[in-house]
Amino acid sequence: MSSRCVPIYPYPVLFVETVDCRKFLTISDVHIGCEDRFKRAGVSIDSRENVRELKDILITIQARTGISNLIILGDLKSSTNVISKSEWDNVPYFIQSLINKFTIYLVPGNHDGNINQLLPMNVNLMLVKGMQLDDILFIHGHTVPRITPNLNKIIAGHLHPILKKEGSIINGKKVWVKIHLTKGDSKSNDKNSNLVRNVELILVPHFNKVLDFFVSSQSRKLAPNKMSKLPFLDTMLNKQNWKIHNAYIYTLDGSLVGSGDDLNNLLY
Numbered sequence: 276m277s278s279r280c281v282p283i284y285p286y287p288v289l290f291v292e293t294v295d296c297r298k299f300l301t302i303s304d305v306h307i308g309c310e311d312r313f314k315r316a317g318v319s320i321d322s323r324e325n326v327r328e329l330k331d332i333l334i335t336i337q338a339r340t341g342i343s344n345l346i347i348l349g350d351l352k353s354s355t356n357v358i359s360k361s362e363w364d365n366v367p368y369f370i371q372s373l374i375n376k377f378t379i380y381l382v383p384g385n386h387d388g389n390i391n392q393l394l395p396m397n398v399n400l401m402l403v404k405g406m407q408l409d410d411i412l413f414i415h416g417h418t419v420p421r422i423t424p425n426l427n428k429i430i431a432g433h434l435h436p437i438l439k440k441e442g443s444i445i446n447g448k449k450v451w452v453k454i455h456l457t458k459g460d461s462k463s464n465d466k467n468s469n470l471v472r473n474v475e476l477i478l479v480p481h482f483n484k485v486l487d488f489f490v491s492s493q494s495r496k497l498a499p500n501k502m503s504k505l506p507f508l509d510t511m512l513n514k515q516n517w518k519i520h521n522a523y524i525y526t527l528d529g530s531l532v533g534s535g536d537d538l539n540n541l542l543y
Contacts, residue, residue: 278411278428280477282451283340284529286332287480289430290342294409300336300377301413303348303432304481305329306386307369308362311353313485325485326365330372337376345377346406348432348479349384349415356388366393374398382406384415384433416478419507422515428475434504435481438524438532439540445532449487451525452478452541458517474517476508478541480527503542 279292289301310320337343351369352362370393373379380399383390391400404421405414412426416433440446454476481487503509511517524533524541 278409280411280428280430280475282525282527282529283336285527286336287449287482287527288332288336289477289479290340291346291411291430293411297344297408298340298342299344299346299408300333300340300342301346301348301430301479302333302482303415303479304350304384304435304483304486305347305369306350306353306481306483306486307365308353308359309483309485311359311361313488320485322361322365323368325483326369327372329482330369333373334376343377344380345373346380346413347382348413348430349382349417350386350432351381351384351390352393353386354388355386358389358392362393366390367395370394370398380406380413382413382415385417414507416505416507419510422474422511426474428477429507430477430479431505431507432479432481434478434541435486436478436524436541437487438526438537440532440537445526447487448526449480450527450532450541451480452476452522452538453525454478454522454538455520456511456517457520458515473520505542508542 278294281290283290291299291301307326310322310325313320352366380401382401382405383403404418405412410425410427412429414420414431416431436450436452438445438448438450456474456476458472522535522538523531524537526532
């Protein structure tokens with residue numbers, strides 16, 4: 276039996292079942308406190324109400340699926356090294372609203388400085404380089420973890436993948452990205468061996484819909500030799516001889532809308 280990773284359409288939530296049949300819901304980039312950016316621009320958004328909607332989505336899915344493990348792939352809060360008033364108020368509220376329904380695992384992201392001050396003792400705060408369950412590595416995406424020999428899947432956030440297709444009704448919409456990576460087995464002593472390693476990379480969309488405006492309004496243009504926003508992927512491709520075999524891009528409702536030809540506008 277192999278592990279399974281399936282998006283729960285139409286939500287930016289990933290269902291994961293490990294080889295030993297443990298089941299998890301996985302989200303990324305909650306960015307509680309990002310509502311303050313709107314307030315500074317003169318647009319009023321009720322932070323508590325937005326966070327309430329986010330936790331209600333998870334509670335609804337938990338009631339429907341019975342899954343009681345939740346992995347948060349980093350950037351639970353929005354500021355980097357400080358804690359804003361909104362984060363002091365709403366991060367504990369979000370976690371406390373879920374703690375009776377879930378066993379929570381948090382893989383810290385680059386925006387989670389001092390996050391331990393906001394978490395109750397019963398939240399599992401993992402290492403910044405991620406957590407591995409069976410053949411699956413869960414990471415935020417801003418670090419370069421070790422790719423172990425038994426690894427078959429990488430699940431990451433950080434990128435906030437947004438589709439760029441000018442003139443399309445799905446232009447600026449957040450998407451799921453699945454990339455198949457391959458690498459020849461350099462350790463084999465048999466010159467005739469065609470052993471190849473395969474790893475599936477799943478990029479999880481951001482969970483907070485308020486971020487849609489900020490991400491979709493940014494212009495990403497591919498420049499020669501420009502580094503990706505995912506350092507671990509750059510390392511795999513440029514230093515460890517991995518190659519992108521193919522890729523698939525899906526909307527939140529599960530529609531296939533892109534392939535490997537569309538990756539540049541997403542990764543850079």
